[in-house]
Amino acid sequence: MIDPEVFALGFDDYLARVAELTDDVLIPAEAEMVAAGSVPDHVLRALAHHGLFAVSIPRRLGGLEWSMTQQVRLTMEFTRASCVYRSRFSTVIGLCSQAILDHGTDEQREGLLPKMAAGEHVTAFALTEPDAGSDAASLTTTARRVYGGWVIDGRKRYITNGHWADDLVVFARTGEAADGAAGVSAFFVPRVSEGVTTWLPERMNGHAEAPVAEIELTGVRVDDSALLGGSVGTGFAAALRGINHARLHVAATCVGQATRMLEETTRHLLGRRQFGAPLADLGAVQADLGGCFADLEAGRALTLAAAEAFDSGRIPRHRIAAAKLFCSEMAGRVADRCVQLLGGEGIVGDNPVPRMWRDVRALRIYEGSSPVHERNLGRAVARHVGMDGTLPDTYRVTRGPAAGA
Ligand SMILES: Cc1cc2nc3c(=O)[nH]c(=O)nc-3n(C[C@H](O)[C@H](O)[C@H](O)COP(=O)(O)OP(=O)(O)OC[C@H]3O[C@@H](n4cnc5c(N)ncnc54)[C@H](O)[C@@H]3O)c2cc1C
Structure with missing residues (x-):
């Protein structure tokens, strides 16, 4: 409460x-x-x-x-x-x-x-499947119409909170495969339902304390009220609404993580003496810290600018993608430099930075991996040759009527 x-x-x-x-x-x-x-x-x-x-x-x-x-x-x-x-x-x-x-x-x-x-x-968001990752619109989980409801069959993987969520929001195909994203609908499936099995992977490399779930759905029966929005074919648009929101949160997460790693590392460098002085006094070390700080500030500014654009009423999805792409790569660069600056402590012992180094690696993969964002942004740029810097505003997603109400 x-x-x-x-x-x-x-x-x-x-x-x-x-x-x-x-x-x-x-x-x-x-x-x-x-x-x-x-x-x-x-x-x-x-x-x-x-x-x-x-x-x-x-x-x-x-x-x-x-x-x-x-x-x-x-x-x-x-x-x-x-x-x-x-x-x-x-x-x-x-x-x-x-x-x-x-x-x-x-x-x-x-x-x-x-x-x-x-x-x-x-609630957990069950979109990804073994054969539908970056290409999520190719998902093959099906929801078949039956009297008074639906029967869902399929397999999901890498689902955050999927092993303990109360409800799984399951994206399933209600149309033909050829319909692509337009044939996808979303359903609320109580995790404790007949036909739902969830389990955890044996090992996580990063995010170890919040493992993602594998989910099997076999003949899972839900009634009509389980269909998100009460209409078929709108599941992918709903998924993108959630994803665009979450991407900006991920960009901000990268800024928070990089801030902490830089603070922890600076503290170490001020206390650790080599060559007769704190490591923080070495010019090369200072240059590394300065580079990390500039990278971090760029990520912070980009994320806040995208958030302000979001608050102006529409969702600037390319600006959000750019912030997510830049910040997740930035956190990776900062993490790597910090581990280097910690020397052996970056590998051995309880310093939090190497744990964060492993954790932030995943942020370049989920909510759209970096190469996919680069490709999508590149495609948008190519379609707007001669643009004057207004690209994000020309590719906005309209928010639904309930947003901000
Ligand atoms: C910790 C964690 C939590 C997650 N939580 C969730 C969740 O809650 N719900 C959910 O539905 N999913 C979740 N996912 C899944 C995540 O969204 C997928 O891992 C991601 O979309 C990539 O899919 P994939 O792993 O199948 O990689 P693949 O699609 O196999 O791609 C592998 C790599 O190939 C390259 N690649 C792929 N396509 C392209 C392209 N078009 N252009 C250039 N390069 C490309 C990229 O380098 C990419 O990283 C989570 C994943 C992780 C790791």
């Missing part, structure tokens, strides 16, 4: 509370999380208590309704702590809630969003 006091806070006071939570609870609990191999329950309760499941959900539906710029600033703050914590609520605040908000029926919005905001109902 969200602390009722949170609803009375203005944004700056809320941001300060989230910073306090990050410094006093999230960062200190990282060692416990790593030792346990999962996010401790008391941390999940603290996240819900502070309203972190609610940041993107309207107030009338029990959320905090911060603007995208505010969501991004909050994310930059709480992802100074392990980005694994964010995984536990990312599918609620980004992927699923936004798809429901803009594409769900009133009944679905009112039935689900208040309990999602409270952290009492976790």
Whole structure:
């Protein structure tokens, strides 16, 4: 349950509370999380208590309704702590809630969003399949019409929170394969349903404490009310609504992670003496730190600019893709330089930077891998030869009527 006091806070006071939570609870609990191999329950309760499941959900539906710029600033703050914590609520605040908000029926919005905001109902976003990753529109999970409902069959993989979510938002083909994205619909499937099996991979290389699920759906029966928005063929548009939101959160996460890695590394360099002085006094080391800082600031500015464009009312998907691409690559560059600057401590022992180095690697793969973003942006650029820098605005996705209402 969200602390009722949170609803009375203005944004700056809320941001300060989230910073306090990050410094006093999230960062200190990282060692416990790593030792346990999962996010401790008391941390999940603290996240819900502070309203972190609610940041993107309207107030009338029990959320905090911060603007995208505010969501991004909050994310930059709480992802100074392990980005694994964010995984536990990312599918609620980004992927699923936004798809429901803009594409769900009133009944679905009112039935689900208040309990999602409270952290009492976790949803997972089940799009990726073994044979449909970057090319998600080629998915082959099917939903077959039967009297009063649907029967779903298929296989999903790499699904964040899929092993413990209350509801899986399953993207399935209701049309022909040749229909591509237009033949995809979305369904709410309670995880505890006959015919649903979930399991975890044996090993995660990064994000180890929030493993992704494999999901098998065999003859899973859902009734008509399970169809998102009550209409077929709109599933992919709903997925993109969630994905565009989540991509900007990922860009902000990269900024938060790079900030922490740079802080941890600088602290080490100030204390570690070689050649008779702190390593931080060496010109080459300073150049590395300066390069990281400039990279980080560029990522921060790009993300905030994309968020401000989002808040102007429409979704600038190319600007979001550019921010996600740049920031995830930036976090990788900063992580690599920081590990180098830590020397042996970057490989041996408990320093958090090498753990974050592994974690941020995944951010260049999910929510669209870097080469796919490069390709998509390149295609858009090629279609707009002679553009004057307005490319993102010429490729906007309109938000649904419920957004920001
Ligand atoms: C930690 C984690 C969490 C995830 N959470 C979710 C989730 O909650 N829900 C969900 O549905 N999915 C989730 N995913 C899946 C994620 O979205 C996919 O991994 C991603 O879309 C890439 O698909 P793939 O892994 O099948 O790689 P592939 O599609 O096999 O691509 C592999 C590589 O090939 C290259 N490539 C592919 N296509 C192109 C192209 N057109 N142009 C240039 N290069 C290309 C890229 O380098 C790419 O990284 C998650 C993945 C991870 C790792």
